[in-house]
Amino acid sequence: MLVVTEHEQLPVREARAGDAEAWNALFKRYQLPLYTYVFELIHHEQASLDIVQESFINAARHIGTLREDDKFGSWLFGIAHQKCAQHWRKQRPEVFSLDEHDDFPDTASGPVEVLISQEQEAEFMKILDHLTPPHRSVLLLHFVEDFSIEEIAAITGARPGTVKSRLHYAKNALRQLLTGESL
Amino acid sequence: MKTPKELLLQRHQAIEPKLNAVRQKALATLDRPSVAQSWREFVFSMRWHLAGVSAIWMAVLLLNLNSADGSPTTMARDKMPPAKVLFAALLENRRELLELTEMPPASEPAPLPPRRSERQTAFEMA
Numbered sequence: 001m002l003v004v005t006e007h008e009q010l011p012v013r014e015a016r017a018g019d020a021e022a023w024n025a026l027f028k029r030y031q032l033p034l035y036t037y038v039f040e041l042i043h044h045e046q047a048s049l050d051i052v053q054e055s056f057i058n059a060a061r062h063i064g065t066l067r068e069d070d071k072f073g074s075w076l077f078g079i080a081h082q083k084c085a086q087h088w089r090k091q092r093p094e095v096f097s098l099d100e101h102d103d104f105p106d107t108a109s110g111p112v113e114v115l116i117s118q119e120q121e122a123e124f125m126k127i128l129d130h131l132t133p134p135h136r137s138v139l140l141l142h143f144v145e146d147f148s149i150e151e152i153a154a155i156t157g158a159r160p161g162t163v164k165s166r167l168h169y170a171k172n173a174l175r176q177l178l179t180g181e182s183l
Numbered sequence: 184m185k186t187p188k189e190l191l192l193q194r195h196q197a198i199e200p201k202l203n204a205v206r207q208k209a210l211a212t213l214d215r216p217s218v219a220q221s222w223r224e225f226v227f228s229m230r231w232h233l234a235g236v237s238a239i240w241m242a243v244l245l246l247n248l249n250s251a252d253g254s255p256t257t258m259a260r261d262k263m264p265p266a267k268v269l270f271a272a273l274l275e276n277r278r279e280l281l282e283l284t285e286m287p288p289a290s291e292p293a294p295l296p297p298r299r300s301e302r303q304t305a306f307e308m309a
Binding site: 018023024027028033035039040045052053056060114115116117124125143144146 | 196198199206208213
């Protein structure tokens with residue numbers, strides 16, 4: 001049985017050829033990160049499970065549209081992101097949109113190593129929940145899969161500059177929490 | 184201390200059994216061809232029949248076009264005199280009709296023969 005580890009090359013080529021074992025390995029590799037991303041955006045267990053399943057099925061059906069094999073992860077998250085946006089529009093069209101544009105300045109933020117103590121866990125989740133969906137989406141993609149700015153831009157359909165500013169804003173909010181500064 | 188990734192993934196660790204079931208369901212659909220795929224396969228299996236039927240229709244169309252060139256309607260249309268000649272013939276025809284209708288009325292009608300009773304009286308008188 002194929003097992004995918006962090007640094008192992010993904011069996012995307014085999015999956016393209018219709019190898020069920022390869023698909024199993026890919027799905028297994030991404031099922032928890034994808035669910036985490038979807039759940040933290042829409043906060044509904046059954047809907048999140050449905051979106052993960054639909055994303056897997058869509059990925060298997062449309063693998064021919066994937067240009068670069070090493071972009072499989074961001075491509076799969078992109079499919080799930082679209083489904084989250086559809087779900088969001090259906091549930092709360094008047095409140096937020098995942099495609100919301102903001103006018104934050106295009107400020108680059110350097111890599112911030114965030115470590116969370118046990119006492120800060122609840123606060124971290126509270127901060128995450130208080131972010132708007134576009135900011136939460138960017139931060140989750142950055143934390144859960146460590147996607148690059150360009151990959152996050154491709155997943156969310158936002159401009160790289162917008163992604164940078166959202167990430168900067170979200171990280172600032174977290175940094176203030178973790179260093180005990182007032183928001 | 185945990186990284187945000189560890190914290191987030193750990194938070195949802197309990198859902199793994201359900202995710203395994205979701206994965207199995209998604210894998211089961213891999214064996215099942217989609218509607219588009221089934222349709223493609225059906226058309227592909229019928230390709231020779233479709234090619235034959237198309238060839239027949241093409242032949243029918245070509246024959247129809249060829250015969251349309253020699254049909255009586257087409258030939259009659261080709262032999263038709265030009266519009267000027269037709270118009271002149273029509274004028275001539277009208278003129279002849281007018282001539283016929285404008286003929287002078289006949290002169291005094293011929294006298295009718297005498298009645299039989301009158302002829303009998305004249306004979307008796309003689």
